[in-house]
Amino acid sequence: MTPDKLEIPRELTIGWLAEAYAAKALTPAEVVREIVRRAEADAEMNVWIAPPEIGRIQPYLDRLAELDPADAPLWGIPFAIKDNIDLAGVPTTAACAEYAYTPEASAAVVERLVAAGAIPLGKTNLDQFATGLVGTRSPYGETHNALRPELISGGSSSGSAAAVARGHAAFSLGTDTAGSGRVPAALHGLVGFKPSLGAWPVRGVVPACESLDCVTVFAHSLSDALAADGAARGADERDPWSRAIPAPMPALPAKLLLPKETPAFYGPFADAYRSAWLRAAEQAESAGLPVEYADWTLFAEAASVLYEGPWVAERWAGLGEFVEANPGVSFPVTERILRSGSGERYDAASAFRAMHKLQRFKREARGLLQDAVLVMPTCGGTWTRDEVRADPIGANRDMGRYTNHCNLLDLSAVAIPAGEAAPRTPFGITLFALADSEGLLCGAAEALGAAKQTTALAEGGRSAAAGADALTIAAPRAGTTFVAVCGLHMRGLPLERQMRDSGARFIRETETAPKYRLVRLPTAPAKPGLLKQASGGAAIRLEVWEMPLERFGGFAAAIPAPLGIGKVELADGMEVPGFVCEGYAEAGAEDVTAYGGWRSLLTQA
Numbered sequence: 266m267t268p269d270k271l272e273i274p275r276e277l278t279i280g281w282l283a284e285a286y287a288a289k290a291l292t293p294a295e296v297v298r299e300i301v302r303r304a305e306a307d308a309e310m311n312v313w314i315a316p317p318e319i320g321r322i323q324p325y326l327d328r329l330a331e332l333d334p335a336d337a338p339l340w341g342i343p344f345a346i347k348d349n350i351d352l353a354g355v356p357t358t359a360a361c362a363e364y365a366y367t368p369e370a371s372a373a374v375v376e377r378l379v380a381a382g383a384i385p386l387g388k389t390n391l392d393q394f395a396t397g398l399v400g401t402r403s404p405y406g407e408t409h410n411a412l413r414p415e416l417i418s419g420g421s422s423s424g425s426a427a428a429v430a431r432g433h434a435a436f437s438l439g440t441d442t443a444g445s446g447r448v449p450a451a452l453h454g455l456v457g458f459k460p461s462l463g464a465w466p467v468r469g470v471v472p473a474c475e476s477l478d479c480v481t482v483f484a485h486s487l488s489d490a491l492a493a494d495g496a497a498r499g500a501d502e503r504d505p506w507s508r509a510i511p512a513p514m515p516a517l518p519a520k521l522l523l524p525k526e527t528p529a530f531y532g533p534f535a536d537a538y539r540s541a542w543l544r545a546a547e548q549a550e551s552a553g554l555p556v557e558y559a560d561w562t563l564f565a566e567a568a569s570v571l572y573e574g575p576w577v578a579e580r581w582a583g584l585g586e587f588v589e590a591n592p593g594v595s596f597p598v599t600e601r602i603l604r605s606g607s608g609e610r611y612d613a614a615s616a617f618r619a620m621h622k623l624q625r626f627k628r629e630a631r632g633l634l635q636d637a638v639l640v641m642p643t644c645g646g647t648w649t650r651d652e653v654r655a656d657p658i659g660a661n662r663d664m665g666r667y668t669n670h671c672n673l674l675d676l677s678a679v680a681i682p683a684g685e686a687a688p689r690t691p692f693g694i695t696l697f698a699l700a701d702s703e704g705l706l707c708g709a710a711e712a713l714g715a716a717k718q719t720t721a722l723a724e725g726g727r728s729a730a731a732g733a734d735a736l737t738i739a740a741p742r743a744g745t746t747f748v749a750v751c752g753l754h755m756r757g758l759p760l761e762r763q764m765r766d767s768g769a770r771f772i773r774e775t776e777t778a779p780k781y782r783l784v785r786l787p788t789a790p791a792k793p794g795l796l797k798q799a800s801g802g803a804a805i806r807l808e809v810w811e812m813p814l815e816r817f818g819g820f821a822a823a824i825p826a827p828l829g830i831g832k833v834e835l836a837d838g839m840e841v842p843g844f845v846c847e848g849y850a851e852a853g854a855e856d857v858t859a860y861g862g863w864r865s866l867l868t869q870a
Contacts (some may be wrong), residue, residue: 273299275432277487279342280773282435283682286341287742287811293341294326294386294446296609300343300386305431310414311406312427315355315388325384334742335813337382338770339496345428345437346375346386347421349395349478351469359471360393360403363594364587370471373504374438374480374497382482382810386434389424393596394584395440395473396603397421398448398664399653402596407650411453412689415649419449419664421473422481426453429483436484436493437570442473443571444643444668446481447680451693455483457680459489460472461700462672463508466501474576475506477672487679487710488756488774513703515757517712517867519636520555528561531663534686542642544681549640552712559633561641567626568669572662575616576673581606598657623673630674631699638709639697641667643680647690666694677703681710711864741811747772749833749843750815751783751807752793753862758788767820769812775845776862777802778834783863784846784854786827793863794828794846794854804836806862807843817842819827 271290274281285291293307297319304316346352349359351368358365370376375385392402400423401407408414408423418427422439426449429437436788441447441459450457458481474476480497481662484490491513500509523546530538541687550556570576580603581588588595588603595603633639645666653660671678676697686692696713698705722772741747753760756771764771777795780802784794795805812820821830821842827850833843860866 273432276485277343277429277432277435278485279339279435279492282342283340284461284772293329294345296341297322297326297343297384298388300433304387307431307433310409310411310431311390312404312408312424312431312433313387314360314390314405314424316356317386317433321355322384322386325379327696328779329382332382334382338492339378340382340701341384342382342435343384343386344378345425346390346435347391347393347425347437347439349440349471349473350375350438352385352388355388357388357471359395360391360405361595362404363591368469370469372480373466373501375469377497377499378493382495389428389437390447391423391425392421392578393599394471394603395421395442395445396599398444398668399648399657399661400449401650401653401657402556402599409650412691415651416651416690417452417648417650418643419452421445422449422483426450426455426457426483429453429455429485436482436489437479440470440473441479441481441862442477442672444665444671446483447643447668447678447695448664449462450483451682451691452647453483454491454682454691454693455485455680456487456490456682458482458484458487458494459671459678459680460494460498461510461677461703462675462766463506464510464677464703465497465558466499466504466507467636468501468504468507472755474579475583476579477576478506479672487681487707488771491707508702510700513707513721515707515711516704517554517708518638518698518705520557520638521549521552521709522557522559522633522639523549523578524561524641525558526561526646528642528667530642530645532648532660533652534690535646537686537690538642538646538788541684541686542694545642545692545694546640548683549713552709554709554712557637559639563626563633564639564670564674567623567630567673568666569598570619570623570626570673571669574619575611576619578600578606578611578616604725613763627674630676632699634676634702636701636702636705637698638705639699640709641695641847643693644697648694659697671697675700675708679706681713695803704757711757744815745811745813746814746817747841748810748830749807749835750810751795751844753790754844755808755864758864763820764810764812767816769810769811769816772809772811774806774808776806776836778836778838779804780834781805781858782851782862784851785857785866786846786854787849792828793857793866794850795833795844795850796851797834797848803858803861805858806864807833809835809841847859
């Protein structure tokens with residue numbers, strides 16, 4: 266890379282790329298060329314089936330010239346696609362070459378992401394026919410874990426998670442029937458967002474269990490996952506499984522639910538996973554939300570219905586004709602699983618009995634999760650790839666222990682990182698909510714993140730998030746200005762709409778230089794006041810937005826005293842316009858600096 270160009274980090278995020286593009290420090294073509302180089306260097310990790318190639322990607326790069334970045338929220342953002350999701354002109358294999366076909370059109374979600382300016386890079390490896398949670402069931406090779414190659418990568422969306430973790434993409438698409446969009450996230454320290462059934466169309470996706478299939482997204486942060494959600498979500502009149510579910514608006518749940526009994530852990534890292542879970546549970550208990558303890562039996566019994574009931578026959582209904590016509594072609598363990606649904610074990614009566622049983626479970630779950638979020642380990646352990654080869658069925662069953670129930674019960678879920686179980690061995694938790702309550706997942710995730718940050722600060726650490734996405738040479742695009750907001754105008758809070766109505770778009774989370782105090786003003790509703798100190802002070806969490814200059818004047822003029830717009834110094838030294846408070850208001854206000862930010866105060870006070 267030339268000296269005047271920005272070094273591209275291994276951790277690609279939407280906000281970082283958007284800032285780099287706006288500052289003209291990088292072009293999408295340069296980013297793609299670096300991704301091609303990385304994918305070639307990592308070829309032995311078996312991340313891709315159809316790896317990134319400049320020739321195939323060039324038409325998407327050329328098309329960016331026709332798009333106004335202001336109208337294309339994912340302009341120039343590179344993403345990967347699991348190879349059971351169609352990309353026009355590229356074979357869809359579902360990790361079986363004999364099954365492959367070349368679609369003329371992309372899947373509905375891919376079309377929507379491309380329309381938003383995103384760049385499809387290629388097709389990633391997977392457990393064949395999306396049947397597996399381990400990442401070792403592919404004739405294209407076992408996908409190596411991006412952090413510890415001897416460990417499994419998780420399935421079935423193995424390549425999609427590894428692509429993001431290795432810096433091959435900013436986000437990636439997976440699918441999730443029994444946990445495939447969450448388990449690989451946990452094993453790579455990523456966020457795995459599984460929308461409600463039908464919220465994202467499945468048109469153009471090879472079915473696994475068609476009534477339960479979801480398209481999902483892997484990213485480094487929930488905000489990046491939600492950016493993809495904003496483009497992909499929505500009913501599709503050509504998709505019979507599609508339904509109109511509004512985009513999630515972050516809101517705090519009335520309570521968090523934790524399991525009464527300590528979950529069971531397995532594999533060579535069982536003890537380390539148990540310790541990591543206990544730490545995560547402690548953080549949940551300190552997140553400032555009421556905590557109750559629930560019996561896990563309901564969810565375990567629902568999970569057992571998936572592979573010990575007639576839904577295994579739904580896989581056969583979708584793929585049995587191909588398997589019968591091509592015996593011995595499929596990956597051996599995959600064919601064995603598929604054929605288990607082909608016999609007379611599951612007749613029509615057994616299917617209806619299972620449906621009736623599941624309906625009772627759904628009713629119980631809806632009552633338990635009303636205005637609540639369930640917190641569980643995403644996985645109870647992990648395995649080496651050698652160990653999975655020795656016991657492919659047993660290891661796979663264990664990996665789905667805390668995931669299989671989700672789609673059967675019509676729940677939404679997000680898998681989020683929760684520290685490490687061992688060096689370079691991430692631990693993750695999953696938050697579950699009802700299908701119409703996805704916003705509670707976002708609110709709970711932010712509350713848990715605030716609790717984690719508070720713990721780190723108490724131990725003398727510093728939040729890595731503060732500078733992780735900082736781009737010191739970034740500048741707003743022509744005709745716009747950055748605006749730093751530290752209170753009610755932040756995402757998910759009551760005045761966010763004023764930012765949206767002013768044409769603003771969220772850029773990134775960060776914090777101020779350690780020179781500020783934060784006070785709670787005695788207004789209705791209470792508002793924060795940010796005051797710069799001549800000496801001392803602390804770093805305060807805030808958000809940076811980009812607003813058209815033509816709207817900025819009117820927005821600033823409407824801000825009531827004692828608040829106003831002044832220059833706010835960020836952690837990276839940049840000064841941007843942002844909310845500040847006049848000094849006289851300090852006299853009657855409560856000092857809340859110790860919370861580190863307004864959102865943390867709301868979740869902990």
